[in-house]
Amino acid sequence: MYHDPKPVESPSGLEVFRNGAIGRKWTRDTTVPHEAMEVEVHGRRAASTKPAVTPVLLHRLRHDKSILALVVSSTNIFAGTQGGEILVYSLDTYERVAVIEGHRGSVLGLCLSQDQDLLFSSAGDRIVNVWNTQNFSRLYSIYSTYDVGDIFCVSYSSTLQTVYLGAQNTSIQWYDLREKDTRPQPSPTSHPSFREDRFFDSPGPGGVRTPRPQPPEGGPRHATGGRILELDKQYIRQFAHYGYVYCMLLARGILSDDPTEEILISGGGDGVIRLWQLDAANGGAIHEIHKLEDGREEGEAVLTLAVEGTFLYSGRLDGEINVWDLETKQLVRNLKAETDDVLTLSVGGGFLFTAGVSGIVQKFNRQYETVTEFQAHDRLILASAFAIINDRPTFVTGGNDNTIAVWNVRDCISAPSSKRTSNEHLIESLKQFISFRTVSSDPRYKGDCRRGASYLRSVFKNFGAATEMLNTEDPYNPVILAKFRGNPAKSASRKKILFYGHYDVIPAENEQGKWIGDPFSLLGIDGYLYGRGVSDNKGPIMAAIYAVNDLKEEQALDSDVIFLIEGEEECGSRGFEDAVRNNKELIGNVDWILLANSYWLDDHVPCLTYGLRGVIHATIKVESQHPDLHSGVDGSAMLDESLKDLIMVLAKLMGPEGKIEIPGFYDPILPISNEEKRLYSEITETLLRGNPELGDPRQLAISLMRRWREASLTIHRFHTSGPENSTIIPRMAEASLSLRLVPNQTSAEVARILTDFLHSEFAKLASQNRLEVTIDHQAEPWLGDFHNEIFKTLEEAIMEVWGPTPGRRKSSVSTLKSISERHGYSDSKPSPATSSTLANGPAEGDGVGYDETSEPTTLARKPLYIREGGSIPSIRFLEKEFEAPAAHLPCGQASDSAHLDNERLRQLNLTNSREIFKKVFRDLPKK
């Protein structure tokens, strides 16, 4: 009896939706180059004058199961999955705000009430659930006493307060929620979970019963809570179609006699579309008023419907889209989608979006010309939705590549200018900024550095800053100076804030494919923005610029904000000091210095950084007079080998437990004060409250002190002359090393004693070789005064913007203990807490899978005052040069992976940092 669609495999007929949930990485790059945020699409083009544009991928959200249904409210994306959960994402931050344990079977249909207070979900478990969209609790669970099979679709009439469902057993059924108190109580045994299942429970050949499929261990649980409602047998339309009821929607203004009246439209496996009148006086009962057929003898199944005004669009299995005029009930157009079977249709902004088996979205204009085609998913696209969010046209797709993609389709409607400096605009500018390969350490990218600098300068100029490129000694990258003048009426009290940052980045090649995408095209995934430099330091710079502009737009910028953004920080700020000294007058006076180039201690608690270590980088070279030799032919005890000499002097630098043996090295270092000790116990207390697995607070404090307030030495690499084989005695051997310095040590003095020490140790070897020590670059340590006004203002801003900090106890978080066990270290020597042990799991693994055991706890609202082990050469220099105190706001989280593969910044950290800067630029008092 049923007219099953092509890829049928019993029992549901939608097997194709249900298997193949094996995660595969979508590889196609859907982002665009910086020259144009919108690029021409090759191939078939609309005849219209408008150029074809590919929508910009705003964000991709990953899950571990197929996405079968989507609906978008003004604040959230709701996604129904093959595993029965309904995922809820914030449209502002793309954070996953909830995972609703929705159903025991695949979620096949979703819809919202008109006021968006209610969410309806239908599923393969034969149940329709009704959810509160504020707290995601279940209000009702509706079931039929019939064996309805899969419930493919659900619609809700807000006027009649009636839920309509379309099912596999060809029926349409309905429930008027106003009658929930007057209808008889359901009997517990008639609920589907207690009934025999026609497919699973009937005896097979030989009379053997197939056991019922159980949800996997740890998988979605049955939803709980709310009232159970039974569909009355009288509120059912059997054989609504001669096939499965695949899709349904409610439309208004179709019936000419009453334009406000709603009608129900359903599409079925029989290839027919039916229009139904709703009988308000009779419990919302449906009466067929029309039947739309395209004249084929055997219709292909209608899988999806969309309506816009009085036009109805229907999508079929073979890539066919029919356009119907609902006023005349005529088929006005027959489109052939390039996208293979059409599984989902959406309309909005004057466009029709079709998608399906090929993973391609095809966009038609009102003349039914193809405007764009783009690969949205690697595999099937199973669901889509269109919504105008904050005046922004947004298109969302979901597929069996287990991802949801959010597209900016802003060419649909031009956004009003008042929204132009929204966070989305900030992210677009950041995307362009990231696209410049501003790698300062590689001369090949000198041109890219220049272009990146001039792009940034154009951002400043567009926002009305007076800008200047400060030249540095060739070949170093220029420094950008940009001045935003505060309200001239306040000239006497106008304070001057200097924001320091750097536009250069660490190299990222992605030759081994370890990056999740191209490091130089910003990629939004699971609430995080990925790209080289996004956290160090391009994202924070962009947030600060937009914050100044926010104040300008509100006419609330009373201070002068001066940006100094250099392009050599990752190479030790070459040329910066001279450039600043040569332009002192142009830069002018400064009251406060602010920078934002570090990270929180973990992924949850906001921090303020008041100290950084200094650093000196040195190269130690031993050269002999003889050429590269062969160890068999020439090796002899009489020969002074360069690599051996080098190792012998390097070995003198360090004693047991990392003690540096350079005489006088530790002398200037001050002992820890009582106040500082208190800060450490505050930090460990807070960290342990959030991550109790971190263990002993004393060990944790010691490991932090080692990184923040104690010096360290690292030998980075060796280099030798000659061919790379094991018989060579190299003529020359070289090592590069660095020393991290702490307050009260000065880099010049340490450079001197290091050089002297190496030479005196080398002399003891009485070698014929020559030793050369070169200091490559150096940076002074910095210790800020965290009692001053700028820290106080930052602290208040952080508390306002971040609010109470939720502490998540994530069971999967790596702990000190488990890390040391994994590496087989003995308990007597604990491994130090590193940024990765404090981060909430590694970057790649995070985001997929959720922690059911997590219990939100509220931690102290105050930011943690921390120091950092890293260095920023310019900060102490700027303090001295301008006689102004500096403060450091870390924007990123511990898991940002700066300098590593997959550097990222949480979108929420970016936008909240913008708010914090805004408050600080506004509220900072005069010194």
Ligand code: BES
């Ligand atoms: N953002 C870092 C500094 C930093 C590192 C802060 C770790 C907090 C934690 C900066 O961009 C950087 O990489 N600095 C270099 C400076 C060096 C090249 C002179 C560093 O620390 O190695």
Ligand code: MN
């Ligand atoms: Mn860096």
